[in-house]
Amino acid sequence: MRRDLLKRKTTVLIISVIMVLCSVTFAYATDESAQEPTDPKAIEKNISEQKHFALFQIDALVDMGYTYDEISKMSLDQVNSILTKDLNAEELASYNAAITAIKNGTSPDAILATPPAGYTHVAVVPDGGGTDEWFHPNVNTTESTISGIVTDAKAGARKIFNNYSLNYPDIRYSYYICGEWGEDPGYENWCHEGVDLKNAVSPTAAVYSPISGVVSKSSTSGKYVNIYNSSLGITMNFQHLNNVDGTGKLLEGQPVSAGQFLGNQNTTDGHVHVQVCTHASCTSVHSGRDLTLVCIKPYQYIK
Ligand SMILES: [Zn+2]
Numbered sequence: 001m002r003r004d005l006l007k008r009k010t011t012v013l014i015i016s017v018i019m020v021l022c023s024v025t026f027a028y029a030t031d032e033s034a035q036e037p038t039d040p041k042a043i044e045k046n047i048s049e050q051k052h053f054a055l056f057q058i059d060a061l062v063d064m065g066y067t068y069d070e071i072s073k074m075s076l077d078q079v080n081s082i083l084t085k086d087l088n089a090e091e092l093a094s095y096n097a098a099i100t101a102i103k104n105g106t107s108p109d110a111i112l113a114t115p116p117a118g119y120t121h122v123a124v125v126p127d128g129g130g131t132d133e134w135f136h137p138n139v140n141t142t143e144s145t146i147s148g149i150v151t152d153a154k155a156g157a158r159k160i161f162n163n164y165s166l167n168y169p170d171i172r173y174s175y176y177i178c179g180e181w182g183e184d185p186g187y188e189n190w191c192h193e194g195v196d197l198k199n200a201v202s203p204t205a206a207v208y209s210p211i212s213g214v215v216s217k218s219s220t221s222g223k224y225v226n227i228y229n230s231s232l233g234i235t236m237n238f239q240h241l242n243n244v245d246g247t248g249k250l251l252e253g254q255p256v257s258a259g260q261f262l263g264n265q266n267t268t269d270g271h272v273h274v275q276v277c278t279h280a281s282c283t284s285v286h287s288g289r290d291l292t293l294v295c296i297k298p299y300q301y302i303k
């Protein structure tokens, strides 16, 4: 009997030790598998190695507002089609030359153009804003101001979509942030005139005006609208919308109140572009395909 009891006790002890060992091993393994890189540059390198995308392609997609998760699910064909969609012949040649150079091993890493003189560098833009980004000297964007700018852009995105519970990546405020230079091949002459706000949850989300004013330009096809506010001394332009009522509620010369419906985010562009210039009753839609920045920082007016 005693021998039996001892045997049983020993067995229980052995089983217990095994169980403890197993749980320790499991905890260790869980810990190991949770160690995915959190540093954006390491994530980009990972995607580049796994998917055979060039680093500049990943950088350009991030600048356009795609998350690392979305990029890692794309095919190379999709990447090329997104990145070349808006390029003219000259820009496309630069893009293709970079791809060829990488294939030939001339430049195995990212091929980034030399930044224009006076542009300021930010190593990491928070909330998926990209790595090694460059900003026009006029917008004074630095390592010390970038987090405040991103916070303001987020406040603006919540306001124009009238949804205060959404966070990145459900709402995004990127493409190029105002004054951001398109440093990747094909985009060397691009300097973004405004900020791109995306509602990633609701593709056709309604967009509301963050300011009051008077309509100085509106599209009859429903795509864009300009609103001039004389006391602020600015014209705010919204692009990539649908359903702008340019022949009715948003007729040129008509007043607009803060919070008024402007239109819907369109699914082709997938984001709303907002830019601010200091021209009174401006009727232009300033382009952004020029290193001369016409517009000013929009953040204080949208948040
Ligand atoms: Zn834009």
Ligand SMILES: [Zn+2]
Binding pocket: 235, 277, 278, 279, 282, 283, 284, 286
């Ligand atoms: Zn203007």
